[in-house]
Amino acid sequence: MTRLGIRPETAGLSQAFWDGARRHELLLQRCSACGRHWHPPSEFCPHCRSSTWAWVAAAGGGTIYSFTVVHHAVHPVLADRLPYTVVLVDLDEGARVVARSAGAQPEIGRRVTLGFADYDEISLPEFAAADGG
Numbered sequence: 794m795t796r797l798g799i800r801p802e803t804a805g806l807s808q809a810f811w812d813g814a815r816r817h818e819l820l821l822q823r824c825s826a827c828g829r830h831w832h833p834p835s836e837f838c839p840h841c842r843s844s845t846w847a848w849v850a851a852a853g854g855g856t857i858y859s860f861t862v863v864h865h866a867v868h869p870v871l872a873d874r875l876p877y878t879v880v881l882v883d884l885d886e887g888a889r890v891v892a893r894s895a896g897a898q899p900e901i902g903r904r905v906t907l908g909f910a911d912y913d914e915i916s917l918p919e920f921a922a923a924d925g926g
Contacts, residue, residue: 796912796913796914797870797913797914797915797917798868798870798871799868799870799871800914800915803915806834806835806836807833809834809848810832810834810848811915813848814909814916814917814918815915815916817916818850818851819850819851819853819884819890819918820848820849820850820851821849821851821884821886821888822834822835822846822848822849823846823847823849823886824838824840824841824843824845825843825845825846825847826838826841827840827841827843829841829887830849830851830884830886830888831888832888832890851885851886851888851907852884852885852886853906853907854884854904854905854906854907854923855882855883855884855885855890855904855905855907856882856883856902856903856904856905857881857882857899857900857901857902857903857905857920858880858881858882858883858889859880859881859901860878860879860880860881860894860901861879862877863875863876863878863879864876877893877894878894879891879892879893880893880894880899880905882905882920892917892918892919893910893917893918893919893920894919894920894921895908895919895920895921896921896922897921899920903923903924904922904923904924905921905922905923906920906922907919907920908920908921
C-alpha cells in the first residue's frame with residue numbers, strides 16, 4: 794500500500810464509516826423512523842430529525858450528479874496527485890456522497906459503481922463508470 798499523507802477524523806460518530814471503508818463497505822446511516830439514508834454521519838436524521846438509526850451497507854451503485862477536476866492542491870501532500878477528479882454521486886439508496894473518481898472522465902448522469910483505494914492509513918471510497926468507460 795501507499796501512504797496518503799493525510800488522515801481524516803476517524804473517531805467518534807464517523808468511526809463506523811471508516812471501519813466499514815477499511816472492509817470495503819460503504820456504510821450509510823438509515824433512519825428507523827422514516828427509512829431514509831444519509832451521509833455524512835449525523836446524530837439525527839436530516840429528514841425527520843429522529844435520533845433512532847442504524848448503520849447499513851450501501852449496495853454500491855449510483856449516478857453522477859456533478860463532478861469537478863481539481864487542479865490546485867488543497868493540501869501539500871496532494872500536489873503530486875494533480876489533477877484529480879471528485880464526483881458527487883446519488884447512491885441508489887438516496888444519499889449523496891462525495892468521492893474520488895477512478896478511471897475515465899466522468900459524465901453527469903452516468904451510472905457508477907463503488908470501489909476503494911487502500912492506503913496505509915485508511916481506505917477511501919471511489920467510483921468508476923459502471924459500463925467500464
